[in-house]
Amino acid sequence: MQDEVLILGGGVAGCAASIALARKGRSVTLIEREPTPRHKVCGEFLSGEALEDLHALGINVASLGAVPIDYVRLAAAGRAVEAPLPFPAASLTRKALDTALIAAAIAAGVRVKRGRGVQSLNRKTTNLWQATLDDGTSYEAPTAFLATGKHDLRGHGRPKDPHQWVAFKTYYRLSAVQTADLADASELTLYSGGYGGIQRVEDGVTNFCCVVQRRYFARSGLRWEGLLAKMQQDCPHLAMRLDGAEPLLDKPIAITHIPYGYIRRTTEDGLYCIGDQAAVIPSFTGDGISVALHTARRAATAYLAGEPAPVLQTRLRSAMLPQMRLAEIAAGGLNNALARAVLPFCLSVWPGAMRVTARLTRVTQPAAVAPQVFAN
Numbered sequence: 001m002q003d004e005v006l007i008l009g010g011g012v013a014g015c016a017a018s019i020a021l022a023r024k025g026r027s028v029t030l031i032e033r034e035p036t037p038r039h040k041v042c043g044e045f046l047s048g049e050a051l052e053d054l055h056a057l058g059i060n061v062a063s064l065g066a067v068p069i070d071y072v073r074l075a076a077a078g079r080a081v082e083a084p085l086p087f088p089a090a091s092l093t094r095k096a097l098d099t100a101l102i103a104a105a106i107a108a109g110v111r112v113k114r115g116r117g118v119q120s121l122n123r124k125t126t127n128l129w130q131a132t133l134d135d136g137t138s139y140e141a142p143t144a145f146l147a148t149g150k151h152d153l154r155g156h157g158r159p160k161d162p163h164q165w166v167a168f169k170t171y172y173r174l175s176a177v178q179t180a181d182l183a184d185a186s187e188l189t190l191y192s193g194g195y196g197g198i199q200r201v202e203d204g205v206t207n208f209c210c211v212v213q214r215r216y217f218a219r220s221g222l223r224w225e226g227l228l229a230k231m232q233q234d235c236p237h238l239a240m241r242l243d244g245a246e247p248l249l250d251k252p253i254a255i256t257h258i259p260y261g262y263i264r265r266t267t268e269d270g271l272y273c274i275g276d277q278a279a280v281i282p283s284f285t286g287d288g289i290s291v292a293l294h295t296a297r298r299a300a301t302a303y304l305a306g307e308p309a310p311v312l313q314t315r316l317r318s319a320m321l322p323q324m325r326l327a328e329i330a331a332g333g334l335n336n337a338l339a340r341a342v343l344p345f346c347l348s349v350w351p352g353a354m355r356v357t358a359r360l361t362r363v364t365q366p367a368a369v370a371p372q373v374f375a376n
């Protein structure tokens, strides 16, 4: 079976690129290994840029129940400070978002193959990619978009994560008092080897997502219950927030080895790498979805304009490098011992600093490639 474009992975980046290309009349097949969208490890914060791109794709997050987020609150040891976000933001479960994106891709005319994973992607001839699926079938196209998120395809992998990050996500129904107190804030709770984010999503549910270095997880006995207890001990604000909360999942979902700071250096002709396969920004910025949408849009624009994939990849890298390094420095600062020693100072400057960080860690784009390629 041959199409003009083959998209591997039907998460944020894969769906966004497929919709943009199908709307411009290209024949696109998208292969997603999950039969239906399911929970993903994610803080589920949607930044202003993500909201803009989703709107251009025709995704109305408010109608899906997204909760507006107006404040960011930073909590460490026994203190918390907050600042208004300098951009509109919202939160929505990935299950709801991914469901809406896949539906939009199908409506745009993308051939979506679900429940089958890509095992390998190879060149069949100089101008033809061949993806072989786990059921033995294969799909071919002159151009492929690699959008498998955190999962690497053999032969197209990314470097290993030296810090051995471990991330968890779960949902709670907070007590009425804590729900009112959390209100429309995205809260960042800090520990000596990681951080967590807590914010409301749709249907009266609250997301708690955390990322810790393996050594911190090891100190808590390599078990979720121990980790949760340690995080609450290190950050009493979290203990207060979860007081009387009802856990909604039997156990949290988890992922390991997240290559934060990665930006792909190059790629092969005819292979556009997007989303987490292009760059992995530290989670505390809440910018991964925005990066996924941005790289999808840039790649779709490049493909339509005949810009070769290696040229685009180099451009993306130099555009994203400063923001990525800044986000890494900020993430390191949140976790290192020196920063903890001057925590009262960090807390006192955080509201101002966050405004700068929020702007600088965001991947901006020139007006020429603004969201029109996503529009109908």
Ligand SMILES: Cc1cc2nc3c(=O)[nH]c(=O)nc-3n(C[C@H](O)[C@H](O)[C@H](O)COP(=O)(O)OP(=O)(O)OC[C@H]3O[C@@H](n4cnc5c(N)ncnc54)[C@H](O)[C@@H]3O)c2cc1C
Binding pocket: 008, 009, 010, 011, 012, 013, 014, 031, 032, 033, 034, 040, 041, 042, 043, 044, 045, 046, 047, 050, 116, 117, 118, 119, 147, 148, 149, 150, 151, 153, 167, 168, 209, 210, 211, 258, 274, 275, 276, 277, 283, 286, 287, 288, 289, 290, 292
């Ligand atoms: C702990 C944590 C918290 C985060 N919090 C936030 C946040 O609050 N806000 C934010 O904006 N970003 C956040 N991010 C980042 C964000 O989740 C990702 O950057 C974003 O999902 C990347 O989109 P993607 O399309 O590249 O990958 P995904 O959305 O993960 O999609 C990849 C898809 O490919 C499919 N797939 C994988 N392998 C195969 C295969 N072999 N064959 C076929 N299909 C395959 C998967 O099933 C999946 O659906 C967070 C990340 C982490 C780790």
